[in-house]
Amino acid sequence: MKTIEVKNLSKVYEYYKKQPGLWASVKGLFKREKLFTEAVKGINFSIEEGELVGFLGPNGAGKTTTLKMLSGILYPSSGEATVLGFTPHKRQKEYQKQFALVMGQKNQLWWDLPAMESFILNKEIYEVSDEDFKKNLDELVGLLDIKDILDVQVRKLSLGQRMKCELVAALLHKPKILFLDEPTIGLDVVAQKNIRDFIKKYNQEQKTTIILTSHYMDDIKELCKRVVIIDHGTIIYDGALDDLIKKYAPYKVLNITFNDKGVEKTQVEKYGIIQKYNQYAVSIEVNREEVKKVATAILSSDLPVDDIMIDEVDIDEVIRKIFKK
Amino acid sequence: MRKYLFLIKTAWQRQLVYRATVYGYRLGNIFDVLFQVTIWTAVYKSTSVVYGYNYNEMITYVMIGWLINFMTANYGIEDVVSRNIQNGELNVYLTRPLSYLRSIITMSIGRTSIALISGVALQLLFIFIFQNHMVAQTDLSIILVIFIIVILGYFVRLLLSILFGLIAFWATDVSGLNSFFATFIRLLSGGYAPLSLLPAMLYKLSLFFPFAYIVFFPTQLYLGKLDLMDGIKGVGVELLWLVLLYVIIKIVWNKGLKKYEGVGI
Numbered sequence: 001m002k003t004i005e006v007k008n009l010s011k012v013y014e015y016y017k018k019q020p021g022l023w024a025s026v027k028g029l030f031k032r033e034k035l036f037t038e039a040v041k042g043i044n045f046s047i048e049e050g051e052l053v054g055f056l057g058p059n060g061a062g063k064t065t066t067l068k069m070l071s072g073i074l075y076p077s078s079g080e081a082t083v084l085g086f087t088p089h090k091r092q093k094e095y096q097k098q099f100a101l102v103m104g105q106k107n108q109l110w111w112d113l114p115a116m117e118s119f120i121l122n123k124e125i126y127e128v129s130d131e132d133f134k135k136n137l138d139e140l141v142g143l144l145d146i147k148d149i150l151d152v153q154v155r156k157l158s159l160g161q162r163m164k165c166e167l168v169a170a171l172l173h174k175p176k177i178l179f180l181d182e183p184t185i186g187l188d189v190v191a192q193k194n195i196r197d198f199i200k201k202y203n204q205e206q207k208t209t210i211i212l213t214s215h216y217m218d219d220i221k222e223l224c225k226r227v228v229i230i231d232h233g234t235i236i237y238d239g240a241l242d243d244l245i246k247k248y249a250p251y252k253v254l255n256i257t258f259n260d261k262g263v264e265k266t267q268v269e270k271y272g273i274i275q276k277y278n279q280y281a282v283s284i285e286v287n288r289e290e291v292k293k294v295a296t297a298i299l300s301s302d303l304p305v306d307d308i309m310i311d312e313v314d315i316d317e318v319i320r321k322i323f324k325k
Numbered sequence: 326m327r328k329y330l331f332l333i334k335t336a337w338q339r340q341l342v343y344r345a346t347v348y349g350y351r352l353g354n355i356f357d358v359l360f361q362v363t364i365w366t367a368v369y370k371s372t373s374v375v376y377g378y379n380y381n382e383m384i385t386y387v388m389i390g391w392l393i394n395f396m397t398a399n400y401g402i403e404d405v406v407s408r409n410i411q412n413g414e415l416n417v418y419l420t421r422p423l424s425y426l427r428s429i430i431t432m433s434i435g436r437t438s439i440a441l442i443s444g445v446a447l448q449l450l451f452i453f454i455f456q457n458h459m460v461a462q463t464d465l466s467i468i469l470v471i472f473i474i475v476i477l478g479y480f481v482r483l484l485l486s487i488l489f490g491l492i493a494f495w496a497t498d499v500s501g502l503n504s505f506f507a508t509f510i511r512l513l514s515g516g517y518a519p520l521s522l523l524p525a526m527l528y529k530l531s532l533f534f535p536f537a538y539i540v541f542f543p544t545q546l547y548l549g550k551l552d553l554m555d556g557i558k559g560v561g562v563e564l565l566w567l568v569l570l571y572v573i574i575k576i577v578w579n580k581g582l583k584k585y586e587g588v589g590i
Contacts, residue, residue, distance in 0.1 A: 011587065012587070013587060014587065068416070071420045072419065072420060073416050073419050073420060073586065074586050074587055075583075075586035075587055077587070089586065091419065093422040096420060096421055096422040097422050099420075100420075101416070101420045103416070106412075106413055106414065106416065106417070108417040110335060110339060112339050112342045112343070113335065113338055113339055113342065117335055117338060118335075120331070120335075121328075121331050121332065121335050124327055124328040124331040125328045125331075125421055125422060125423050126421075126422065127328070127422075153342075
């Protein structure tokens with residue numbers, strides 16, 4: 001059995017149209033034009049136990065809506081989702097005890113109390129035994145290195161510290177599945193990396209199935225072998241991150257540096273599409289199949305080559321290209 | 326059940342963080358009480374009986390009325406509920422093995438307890454100061470009934486607040502509505518003045534609604550203007566309303582939740 005199985009899942013939102021202006025607002029009190037928007041359009045995917053899958057997509061692509069349906073907050077308009085054999089929107093306790101949802105922009109901790117109080121409350125809510133609680137807490141606190149901030153009011157913590165505490169609160173009951181919606185949003189680079197390292201380690205050690213959404217390519221690159229790309233409510237790619245590059249970037253980049261007097265642009269143009277040019281450094285796009293041939297040709301030409309490197313296209317660029325289409 | 330007890334405990338701890346706010350409120354209440362005493366004292370300069378209340382009875386109404394007002398107050402649970410809905414904090418509840426309605430009820434008990442203690446303490450001080458101008462009620466059975474009515478009154482008010490808070494499922498901004506609601510409840514519960522001041526028809530009508538039983542009814546019992554039998558009937562009416570309100574809340578909650586989840590679109 002798959003841990004998560006999604007079939008033809010759709011979500012339509014209802015909203016109202018309002019013309020600009022005061023008079024339109026008054027009219028709107030009596031008669032409103034109802035409009036529908038399809039946030040998720042019949043998506044299909046399945047996830048195995050222990051996988052760490054990245055959901056990638058621009059704002060409004062349907063990532064969060066999908067997570068909300070998987071965690072039972074939203075009722076699907078059509079299609080079905082099965083998680084651990086449960087139907088999420090029925091909100092059975094047995095299911096709720098086995099997953100956790102962390103939203104980077106919302107918090108579940110009690111703002112005015114130290115995080116520890118929220119942890120203790122969660123222990124009761126999820127009915128975790130004293131023994132397990134102590135063990136899990138020690139482990140998580142150790143991994144995230146937050147021993148000294150447990151007794152500080154949450155409102156006084158930095159965003160990064162708070163996110164760490166959110167993660168602890170979400171993981172105290174050892175969920176089998178973890179939904180992470182933009183866990184690194186707004187964090188500085190160091191804090192982002194800390195959170196990332198933790199997620200990676202936790203996934204490896206606990207075999208927790210994790211779905212992660214993020215705007216930051218670094219998160220996805222670092223953590224996910226598999227990526228699901230959503231745009232306008234449909235999945236446009238589902239597969240290994242490495243294959244994504246091959247599929248959407250059928251070329252590699254030759255980065256060549258020259259010495260002596262360098263080269264003229266006209267001397268290298270015949271090898272492929274020039275991405276960057278200056279006298280001493282040139283980047284050329286070359287089809288995957290021809291890359292070896294072209295590299296050999298350049299090396300055996302009389303150009304003053306100092307060094308030559310064959311690089312994959314940057315994933316960020318690939319993604320940007322996909323969303324531009 | 327245990328988890329809900331912990332919710333009370335946590336809410337209580339949170340409340341302790343806000344001691345200063347609590348005292349701030351009480352300071353405001355001092356002026357409220359004194360203002361009412363001043364007004365009535367002025368009114369009784371020219372007459373000795375107003376709508377069947379002599380001066381001492383009216384002062385008793387103000388003092389006991391405020392005491393009961395403090396005991397039944399929930400300090401804006403409707404705001405908490407509407408905020409939860411609008412800010413999406415409800416999501417947290419919906420994904421955890423925890424009932425939102427039960428949580429908010431238990432949480433408010435923790436949330437109000439500190440304010441309750443300080444409010445009651447302050448009001449008892451007032452009662453002590455004004456005791457010479459007050460009527461005393463010594464019948465223990467009446468006092469017991471009053472006590473039951475006040476506890477039920479707390480829950481009636483709480484359920485009304487929750488019901489109003491749930492409007493946020495449909496309206497985008499409810500802060501105006503909520504402030505109207507607070508004044509409305511206070512007026513109809515007899516928090517500003519005895520409901521006997523109302524035209525007879527309205528007064529009779531008000532006894533069919535739950536509001537009158539929050540402040541007015543128990544205060545009348547204290548004054549001896551209603552007897553034990555009336556009191557027991559009052560308990561019955563309040564119990565009926567509690568059940569009714571709970572059913573209405575359940576229906577509204579389920580409807581609202583369907584909208585929140587976007588069912589059937």
